[in-house]
Amino acid sequence: MNSEGLGPLTGLPTDGQSILSLAARSLFDVFANASEGMLLVDRSGRVVWINDHYRRYLPALGFEKEEDFVGRPVVEVVQNTQMGQVMETGKPILIDLLTNRAGTFLVSRFPLRDDAGVVIGALGVVLFEQPETNLKPLMAKFALMQRELDEARNALAAQRRTGPALRQARHSFASFVGASSVVADLKRQARRAAQTHSPVLLLGETGTGKELLAHAIHASSPRARGPLVSINIAAVPETLLEAEFFGVAPGAFTGADRKGREGKFKLADGGTLFLDEIGDMPLGLQAKLLRALQEGEVEPLGSNQLMPFDVRVIAATSRDLTQLVREGLFREDLYYRLNVLPLRVPALRDRASDIPHLIEVLSEELALRNAVPQPEFQSEAVALLSAQPFRGNVRELRNVIEQLLLRCETGLVDAAAVEAVLRESGLSQIVPAHKELAGSRPMGFALTDHTLSAEQWALAPRMRALEVQAVQEALRQTRGNKAAAAHLLGISRAKLYQCLS
Known part of the structure; x- marks a missing residue:
């Protein structure tokens, strides 16, 4: 090994600190070249540097020259930025959606520390422009979640304005x-x-x-x-x-x-x-x-x-x-x-994939109404229910679930119990469960999906945060009443607890 800590054959650093420094420089170069833009702020929150890609956003942000942008507090020049939060907490925000005058962006933010571990600034990286185009499936789910939260808020606000008599x-x-x-x-x-x-x-x-x-x-x-x-x-x-x-x-x-x-x-x-x-x-x-x-x-x-x-x-x-x-x-x-x-x-038979979620929501609602514990449905029971045509649709499914709930003594509903209730309900023929559904789990409140691409999975933390925000807002609106909050969001209490855990 030579005096500079380089390997004799490779010319690469061999001690840990040198490798770390090289990796940091390499990663910085990757972000600078592959991202849609980067900016640095110092410990006082002032912008000290932007790369070439970021410069193209300046006109949309209201600046003609780079020198008018650099040197000013980031909160003054970038609307809705969270760089101050990163420096205050010392924790990165790996994935976030930023909307300002220049558009909507998928961004990451990282704190920068000195050798003593003190935060001395922050790095912001624009990962994608127009995420609604680049990540369309997940953005659609994100927008749907936000819209349903807004609708639930408006519905509850309308109830408070008009009162129960109207x-x-x-x-x-x-x-x-x-x-x-x-x-x-x-x-x-x-x-x-x-x-x-x-x-x-x-x-x-x-x-x-x-x-x-x-x-x-x-x-x-x-x-x-x-x-x-x-x-x-x-x-x-x-x-x-x-x-x-x-x-x-x-x-x-x-x-x-x-x-x-x-x-x-x-x-x-x-x-x-x-x-x-x-x-x-x-x-x-x-x-x-x-x-x-x-x-x-x-x-x-x-x-x-x-x-x-x-x-x-x-x-x-x-x-x-x-x-x-x-x-x-x-x-x-x-x-x-x-x-x-x-x-x-x-008809319910045309959306059988929704039956597992309906079972969960209806069993939760009926258990509360009848003041009995909510039973757990085995996967085979869910699969058998999902296979039935249900001529009475959701109303008939609700009736079957209520019968199962009131008959359940063990806290567990199995396929045999479901078959017994279906036969007593007058079904001339019970459709056997599909094998591929027998091991499936009920659909939940979570919007993230195991079939998403790697890019879409990047938004999973943000989606999770939105779920938690929706639940917390519903709890605030219902003054901590978990049953009312779950009903407002159209989910079961079990899913509400899952989102808060």
């Missing part, structure tokens, strides 16, 4: 459990529909969650602060439907309330009117409903006064409206009035 949405999009592609597409369309004032028509089999989706659309719409009024047309006698819709004038007929009675259109004024099972509406009333929607005014029974209203209509049906139109049982003009933004809610 009609309001009880669900947000986070309450519609599922991460399958068909559910993701449905939520995307529903969110777009929510931002309009046009009628929405929800189509789908009974028990698929059409009413829940109507609540979510209202909760994320510009009318969220207004009332949400629902009426199940199939549940109201035909003779009372007109009064339910349009109201009754004072003393309109013998036995009528002297003060009169407001109809659903007036109760929903400024908000949303949800017409469930619209396909069961009598033909005679369909004409009056169409006129009310066209004119924006109603005439209460026994009155000559026209009363204006402002409502957004969401209608739902499990029947084939086009077939009813062909048979003359549903007015064609009313169909076109309602069928402006049709959304088809998928």
Whole structure:
């Protein structure tokens, strides 16, 4: 070995400190050349250096010359920077999203220390520009998580503003459990529909969650602060439907309330009117409903006064409206009035991959409601439930889970228990479980996925941090009530605890 600590044949350093120094220089060069930009700040938080790649951001940040940027406090020249936090804590931020005037970036930040270990500055590295393009799948999940958190916040805030006595949405999009592609597409369309004032028509089999989706659309719409009024047309006698819709004038007929009675259109004024099972509406009333929607005014029974209203209509049906139109049982003009933004809610058999998560959420909810311990479902039991067609959809699955929960004595639900309940429920044939599902685990709240690429995995810590932030915010909004927080986020308490652990 020569006097400079270099190996006689390789010319490379052989002592640990020299290798470390060389590695540090090499790593710095790699970041400088491969990244989208780098900057250094000193112990006082002032920018002392930027590389050539970083210079191209200066105009967007509001600086024409490098000397106007370098030498100033980083908090003044880079909006939303976390470099101060890195120097204060001495801990790196390996992955973060930074949004400022220059755009949105995936960045890393590292503290710099002297030989005594004292923090003397920080290094910031821009890993990607426009991460929404480079990491599109994970960014989409990140955006969805943030949006559902915002929707849950808004729904809870609306409840506090209006109070429990007034009609309001009880669900947000986070309450519609599922991460399958068909559910993701449905939520995307529903969110777009929510931002309009046009009628929405929800189509789908009974028990698929059409009413829940109507609540979510209202909760994320510009009318969220207004009332949400629902009426199940199939549940109201035909003779009372007109009064339910349009109201009754004072003393309109013998036995009528002297003060009169407001109809659903007036109760929903400024908000949303949800017409469930619209396909069961009598033909005679369909004409009056169409006129009310066209004119924006109603005439209460026994009155000559026209009363204006402002409502957004969401209608739902499990029947084939086009077939009813062909048979003359549903007015064609009313169909076109309602069928402006049709959304088809998928049957449960078309999104079987969501069943494990539904089992977890429903068992948690039912256990709380019945004041019994939440049982654990064996993977074989989950696989058997996931294989069934469930003609009653989520409503039928809920019924099966409640039966299993109330019969469970050991705290563990196995495939035999599931098969017994399914047979007693009247199923003529039980579909055997798929082998590949038997070892699968229920879908959870976590957004990270083992199938992600290496670049997408880089955002996993950020996604985890967002999950924790969502749970903490829900706990703050519900004043520490874990059950309420889990319900607000559409997850089980077990998943809530997992996110906090």
